[in-house]
Amino acid sequence: MYAVIKTGGKQYKVVAGEKLKIEQIPADIGSEITIDQVLALGAGDTIKFGAPLVSGATVQATVLSQGRHDKVRIFKMRRRKHYQKRQGHRQNYTEIQIVSING
Template sequence: MFAIVTIAGQQFKVEEGQEIFVHRLEANAGDSVSFDNVHLTSGDAGVSVGTPNVKGFSVGATVIDHVKGDKVVVFKKKRRKGYRVKNGHRQQFTKIKIDSIAG
């Protein structure tokens, strides 16, 4: 069984037991979180498509850890003007494990 769910503003296709990285959540490591914005479910009973959400379904997950992503280098330059700016950025992520898709 899989589901398409919105987590922290992004849509993910999730299955039970899967570990994914999402944008940083306000939860501590080891906490259980639940997501109600389930847009589609597929399983033995068939496919259920919501308008926009499937009623009665939720996805339960456990927060594993908070991590930083790879560094992204942002470099800006204007030719012949002597203008150069170099910045770096590391995105904050939360690693979660999908425990259940219940409906």
């Protein structure tokens, strides 16, 4: 069984036991979280779509860690104008492990 969930403005296809990094959510390490924004559920060749959410469907997950991604370097330059700008960004994330999908 798999589910398509929405969190942090992004959509993820998840199965039980999978680890993934999502946008940071305020939760303690080791705590259990419930994601109730389930867009679709699938099992084998049957798929159940929501309009926009599947009613009564939830995904249980455990928070494994909080961290920051690798640095993304931004470099802007205007040729012949002596303009250069360097900038970096590190996005925060929460690593979770999917425990169960309830639909």
